[in-house]
Amino acid sequence: MKTTWRPGRWLIILPPLIFLLVFFLIPFAFAFKISFAEAAPRVPPFTDVISFTANHHLQLAISLGNYRYLLTDEVYGVAYLYSLRTAFFSTLICLVLGYPMAYAIARSPKSSQGLLLLIIMLPFWTSFLLRVYALEGIIRDNGFLNTVLLHLGLIDHPLRIMRTSLAVYLGIIYSYLPFMVLPLFATLEKLDTTLLEAAADLGSTPRRAFLDITLPLSIPGVIAGSMLVFIPAVGEFVIPSLLGGPNNLMIGRVLWDEFFGNHDWPVASAVAIAFLLLLAVPIAIYQYYNVRQLEA
Amino acid sequence: MRRAREERSPTALLTVLFIGIALLYLPILVLIGYSFNSSPLVNVWGGFSTTWYGQLFHNRQLLEAALLSLEVAVTASSGAVLLGTLAATALVRFARFPGRALLTGMVNAPLVMPEIITGITQLLLFVSMMQLFGWPHRGFTTIVLSHVTFCAAYVTITVQSRLAAADRSLEEAAMDLGASPARAFIEITLPIIAPAIISSWLLCFTLSLDDLVISSFVAGPGASTLPMVIYSKVKLGVSPDVNALASLIVCAVGICIFVAGWLMMRSDRRRALETQLAGR
Numbered sequence: 001m002k003t004t005w006r007p008g009r010w011l012i013i014l015p016p017l018i019f020l021l022v023f024f025l026i027p028f029a030f031a032f033k034i035s036f037a038e039a040a041p042r043v044p045p046f047t048d049v050i051s052f053t054a055n056h057h058l059q060l061a062i063s064l065g066n067y068r069y070l071l072t073d074e075v076y077g078v079a080y081l082y083s084l085r086t087a088f089f090s091t092l093i094c095l096v097l098g099y100p101m102a103y104a105i106a107r108s109p110k111s112s113q114g115l116l117l118l119i120i121m122l123p124f125w126t127s128f129l130l131r132v133y134a135l136e137g138i139i140r141d142n143g144f145l146n147t148v149l150l151h152l153g154l155i156d157h158p159l160r161i162m163r164t165s166l167a168v169y170l171g172i173i174y175s176y177l178p179f180m181v182l183p184l185f186a187t188l189e190k191l192d193t194t195l196l197e198a199a200a201d202l203g204s205t206p207r208r209a210f211l212d213i214t215l216p217l218s219i220p221g222v223i224a225g226s227m228l229v230f231i232p233a234v235g236e237f238v239i240p241s242l243l244g245g246p247n248n249l250m251i252g253r254v255l256w257d258e259f260f261g262n263h264d265w266p267v268a269s270a271v272a273i274a275f276l277l278l279l280a281v282p283i284a285i286y287q288y289y290n291v292r293q294l295e296a
Numbered sequence: 297m298r299r300a301r302e303e304r305s306p307t308a309l310l311t312v313l314f315i316g317i318a319l320l321y322l323p324i325l326v327l328i329g330y331s332f333n334s335s336p337l338v339n340v341w342g343g344f345s346t347t348w349y350g351q352l353f354h355n356r357q358l359l360e361a362a363l364l365s366l367e368v369a370v371t372a373s374s375g376a377v378l379l380g381t382l383a384a385t386a387l388v389r390f391a392r393f394p395g396r397a398l399l400t401g402m403v404n405a406p407l408v409m410p411e412i413i414t415g416i417t418q419l420l421l422f423v424s425m426m427q428l429f430g431w432p433h434r435g436f437t438t439i440v441l442s443h444v445t446f447c448a449a450y451v452t453i454t455v456q457s458r459l460a461a462a463d464r465s466l467e468e469a470a471m472d473l474g475a476s477p478a479r480a481f482i483e484i485t486l487p488i489i490a491p492a493i494i495s496s497w498l499l500c501f502t503l504s505l506d507d508l509v510i511s512s513f514v515a516g517p518g519a520s521t522l523p524m525v526i527y528s529k530v531k532l533g534v535s536p537d538v539n540a541l542a543s544l545i546v547c548a549v550g551i552c553i554f555v556a557g558w559l560m561m562r563s564d565r566r567r568a569l570e571t572q573l574a575g576r
Contacts, residue, residue: 272412283409
């Protein structure tokens, strides 16, 4: 490959590199630093971790209190576990629903694939907050679902869905289903159909061919889609806050309350850092498969 | 061959697909239906009316928030398109440079990072910068900066794939004829990737217009974007004027996305046609 543009190269590379470094990566360093501070009634509301004394000596005031607090106050442990469990089962249900959808699109004529994908993606791009709100209109006690069911005489009194775990599950599945369908479609579409024909010629039943060929070959899509649902779902704030009840404490909501309710920025930073460490594994898996897929 | 492919589209699969699509759209359609309900009681149908739409235009708080959100969205998506296109160019055209892995990581990570973490870390950065340099004041500037960060990632991904598919030989021909590399890029490649740039601008616009969590952290006490106002109203329960507002936003955003998707599809199809013709 010719190496051209030598002098102008850095004009192209540096602006995005520096911008993302300053506004995406370095903020984590600040959060890490402030997680060792203590809340203080001042502006900004925390003590200095790094400061200089009058005679220009560097002074470090590191407090591990916030992390100790996370370990001792059981709210955090409960919220972490609840978030992981909710995200895990929502991801599983999205997979079960999303796989046949992606498969159907991948097997439909090329000319209609683009339109079908657009129809699937349209809700994803359309205001997340408003879609959660729209879902509330369906599942609340006097909402669309209960009105229809009561009208049909299928139930005697309204189903209680709002402010329960079920509402949180429905919210996550409804909001994140498109995330699952897209990467699954991307791998299923690339699948070499001659393999399936070969299997059929050799006497394999369609079900057998699916289990032996299609499913194993679509594993990268399964993993990418699952991570795309799982990671944001663990950190979800809007859904548990609007649809869930007081028991549906997810970690995003705890962090939000710590920050906006208690104004304890250092504890909120510690929650964020601990949460990030917890997510490091799934994020690394996603990045690995994503980079491999981009290079393929 | 083609027939064999189409035969493998059993009705059961298509049924799941259409049920899935119906479930994705039902809440939005019901919401739009409710927004024309003249009764202030959300569960009673009082006849068709556009009262709630009329009321929106007399709500100063909403109008101000909407204006702020629009200004932020236009500024942030323009900034994101610029940075994202540069990042995509760097990643596609320069196979090797110091910091390439770092840039790839920083472009992909915001896509999966929970918003709540991005929000709090960016706020802490802005507050610390304010202490050190006296800039930036929380409000419009900080919201735009944080929106550019997560939008740039989407732009990079979209433009990257289009740029990778673009035919480089045209640009090389232009350079052989004496055009400078920058001129060759602007005159040859930019028009090819233009649909990707326009549609990613539209996507950024909608993402920015929609963002609640990150804006809530970085906005500071003075500024409220539209989603922040809507969230505080929705927190109090379902209300008919929010239904009207939500329907308006959903329709506006839906149109933006449809245009973006259509642009991408059209240029895909044209390119497919051109390669087909060239092959023959």
